[in-house]
Amino acid sequence: MKKIGLIPLVLSMGIGNVQANEQDNKLISLTNNSSAVQGGEELFIQACAACHAKDLSGATGFNLKDGEWIHGEAPSQILTNIKQGFNNAGMPAFGAMFSDKQLQEVTAFIISKREGLANLTFKIYQMTDEKDVSVTADKLIKSGSLPKNLMDFEMPEVKHYALEFEGTLFAPKEPSKLFIEGWKIAPTTLHIDGQEVNKPFPQATTWTLKPGKQHVKFQYIVGDNFKQDWKKNLALFVTNEDKSVKLFGLSTRSDKIMKDTKILVTADIKPVIQRKKIHNLPTYSISVGFPEKINYAFNTRSCDVVGVWTGDMLNVGPNVDGRGKDGSIVLGDWFINKNDTFAMQSTSKCHYQKMTNKGIPAFFFNQDGVDYQLTTSNQSTNGLSLNYQVLSKSASPVVFDLPNNEKVQITSQDGVIKGNTLTITPNKTSFSINVSSK
Ligand code: HEC
Structure with missing residues (x-):
């Protein structure tokens, strides 16, 4: 506040x-x-x-x-x-x-960057019975404005009603959706700039929004099938295109959910380890954040570093709330995420062994019969070094597929980079790969 x-x-x-x-x-x-x-x-x-x-x-x-x-x-x-x-x-x-x-x-x-609703007004209509879906002016019983610009679905005091909200919506410039979470079927319609917006199928819970500023009218007709009060109170969100990140709430309920789901995890004096699902990273990733404001994630299924990002570590709120359905959100900028390939080439599935944290987190794994330990050093907002120790005898040369990404630069003194691959010099007992911003 x-x-x-x-x-x-x-x-x-x-x-x-x-x-x-x-x-x-x-x-x-x-x-x-x-x-x-x-x-x-x-x-x-x-x-x-x-x-x-x-x-x-x-x-x-x-x-x-x-x-x-x-x-x-x-x-x-x-x-x-x-x-x-x-x-x-x-x-x-x-x-x-x-x-x-x-x-x-x-x-x-x-x-x-303005987001949310403005000049929001409401209308409540008294409907004749639970089958009545015709919203007409003669059924209007109350109207007014909502100075907080949040849709409030709890206002009606009658059993069968229709609610209509109208106002200006500032949506993101990037593609976004209007999404009703946990919605029980009751007729809803959305008009954008005077045109009804079709849903992909009648019971879908999302509508595609226009980018930026638009006029919206949202109508919700409630029959008698809402015995539980909370079901009446819709949680309406604006989300990103694939619905994986809630951007902001449009109703009193979703606004409260958003405010309750800001739980920041930051590494202030020593490295912090999180095992939570992260948006834009594969599942089964363990992430490590450093006070130097650089973070990385190691995937225990592929035994690769699957994410590197700068800035504060994570907002784990979306992951904690609602039975952890939504991934945590990184707070800084990506160097590498799931859209990039950064992987040690292998002929068999890796075996993740363990993680230790004696001041600096270390991951142990076996890839193609060779045991490795991975730690990091030289942390700074510009990047970090990934240090691999070869703990058992190495048979074939180690080759990494590198990301083809404009933002990140990968270098190593322990091997040769050609195109998008890095070949480590044979028989090294340890090697380092530097990941930094370009
Ligand atoms: C050291 C902290 C600090 C920095 C740096 C800072 N702000 Fe602020 N800003 C504040 C605080 C605190 C307030 C609230 C003032 C008050 O309590 O009335 C504020 C208020 C504002 C407001 C008024 C908001 C309103 O509701 O009317 C604007 C606009 C704003 N800041 C923009 C900026 C911009 C743009 C920059 C960078 C060029 C900036 N601020 C940098 C602390 C900061």
């Missing part, structure tokens, strides 16, 4: 208004300029993310993407706030630190 700090009344209304409107329009149109928005994002990560979080969800500083503005929502006001800062609350003034262009870009970036 946001604390209301001291609000400096610097901008007086009136004279400044015309100028402010011009400035607002300029900043809004800047959100369509992708290089400006990208410049803004870079500045945000450098100067703002420490307090407002990289995904704008807030830390010591406020959430900047939920549409809730304590110090003014006009783009020009947001820009002014960034320039002047909030000295008493701990936010520096950025006006003298960066150019006007840079600060306009960071403002455009923030506006472009």
